[in-house]
Amino acid sequence: MELVPWHWPALLLLLRLSPGIALVQPVEQGKEVWDYVTVRSNASMFWWLYYANNSCKNFTELPLIMWLQGGPGGSSTGFGNFEEIGPLDDELKPRKTTWLQSASLLFVDNPVGTGYSFVNQSDAYATNLDMVASDMLVLLQNFFDSRPEFKTIPFYIFSESYGGKMAAGISLELYKAIQKGSIKCNFAGVTLGDSWISPVDSVLSWGPYLYSMSLLDDRSLTELTKIGEKLLDAMNMGLYEWATQLWADAETLVEQDTDGVNFYNILNKNPPELAKKMSQEFTQHHLVRLDHRHVRQLHKDKLSALMNGPIKKKLGIIPDSVTWGEQASLVFKNMQKDFMKPVINIVDELLEAGINVTICNGQLDLIVDTMGQEAWLRKLKWPELTTFSQMKRKPLYVNPESYDTSAFYKSHKNLAFYWILKAGHMIPSDQGEMALKMMRMVTGQEMN
Structure with a gap:
């Protein structure tokens, strides 16, 4: 379903002055689309796309990024969008460090049951990574077929927390599908942010x-x-x-x-x-x-009120029976047997296949602390690991005038690692400028 985006300030004023009035669609620069994909007969997945909004470049000159949230059961269209990298924050005010200035953004509520996604039967929830990846491939095939303008644009998957574990599995299956010719897209790499890999x-x-x-x-x-x-x-x-x-x-x-x-x-x-x-x-x-x-x-209450109020009205296609976040706990419960399984071997397969893999971690994160990330990294069987490990890190600054070190990074062939300072688990929330710089570096828009 394609709709002209809302002019948010006007929408808020309209809602405040006339709470019962029917919503209209003013025209604004930029473009958004959203829709459901039936990934299985009893399961539907919701996606929301923002076309890149850059005054100097057309969206075709910029990459497409799919953002995957953690949990499992955390909503990308809610949390990643309004709390981290989307064009607006949870008060519907413009975000200065939105990634939309440098990429088109695709938020997907996965696994099924997350956010606005839903299942019609209790046995339809995903129970393991294979099911998660299989469902996502159905969505991606549908997405690229229905929006052919994105087939040649560099496509990156960025992820956070459990979303990183899912991103690894999805990336490998996407690579295989591209090799077989069942999905046509320009897959350019995956970024594992504070990820539950091991x-x-x-x-x-x-x-x-x-x-x-x-x-x-x-x-x-x-x-x-x-x-x-x-x-x-x-x-x-x-x-x-x-x-x-x-x-x-x-x-x-x-x-x-x-x-x-x-x-x-x-x-x-x-x-x-x-x-x-x-x-x-x-x-x-x-x-x-x-x-x-x-x-x-x-x-959170504030985000839930936003997603189940103005946003649900704006989108217009969310079934009345679906409440944003209502099925999240069931998504989490059904994945319990998969929680502790490591996917280091999948990262190895991605590297072996030549896929660009970026790892980033917040210095202040505990649940997926940097020490743990470095521990599983050392277990990789990638032939180039020794060379990578012996390389010296380089400091990063958010701008040339800054003396404050914002991060360290190093890269070798198709593996890169970013140590983000003064950031916790949600890097874009804590260090928005550095997260934006990292994204531009990963997508080749900015050099160190």
Whole structure:
């Protein structure tokens, strides 16, 4: 479905003055389209595309970026769009560091059931990475067939958190589909942001990281290390559900012994209401605790009100029976057997295939801390890894006049790594200018 974009300030004024008035469509520069794709008979996935809005270049001269959120169950069209890289923030004010100035942006609510996407049967939720990738390939085939103007434009997948794990699997299947000729697009690379590629490496690194930051003492470090040893045993035996419970136990210990450190930025604390809720639910199932920490926090009251109010009205095609974010917890629950499975081997396959792979991580992230990312990186079997590892990092600055180091990076052949300073899990939210610069570098629009 193609619609002329709203003029947001006018829309807000209209809603304030006349709450009951029917919405109209003023013309504005730029273009947006959105639609559903039935990826399976009982499952529909929602996508929302913004054409690049650059005063000097046509959208055909700029790349197309698909953004994938984490969770699983976090909404790309909501969180990634209004909280991180889209043209407007959650107050519908223009974002200075929107990626739309340098790329067309495709937000997809995946897996099915996430955001505005929905399933019609309880057994239709994705339960593993293979299903997630299969559904996405149906959507991408439909997207490129219906919007042929994007078939030759460089197409990049950018991701965050669990979205990185999904992006790795999707990228490999997309590459295979392109080789077979079933999908025609100019796939140019994938970026794994603070990504859940090897969960065990992340959890095992929490203790040393928090200890080095004075957030754990010797006693707490010892206790957390014991949980880590059990987790490693569970992984080695292929007992992934038990591993998931141990992951939850490790998080609970961290929360208690750090006085509520925030898993997405260690310089922050969890708000009192979340700490109270988590304390009350300590005795409940580990999936309930994990869901509250990693899915429901992406569906804040303010964002939910926006997505289920003005945005839903604007889009006009969301079924009345669908509430943004309502199925998120079920998406998360149905993926539980897949949570702890590593996908390092998939990253190896991507590199071997010559696909450009970029890894980026926020310095202050805990849930997927940089130490854990570096740990799984060392496990790659990529023949060029030794050369990559021996290279010296280069500092990055957001502008030539700045003396403040914003990041470090290095790249070799088709692998790059960005260490983003002063950023937590959501890099574009914490360091918008650096995230934008990184995106431009990854897509070849800017040099160091």
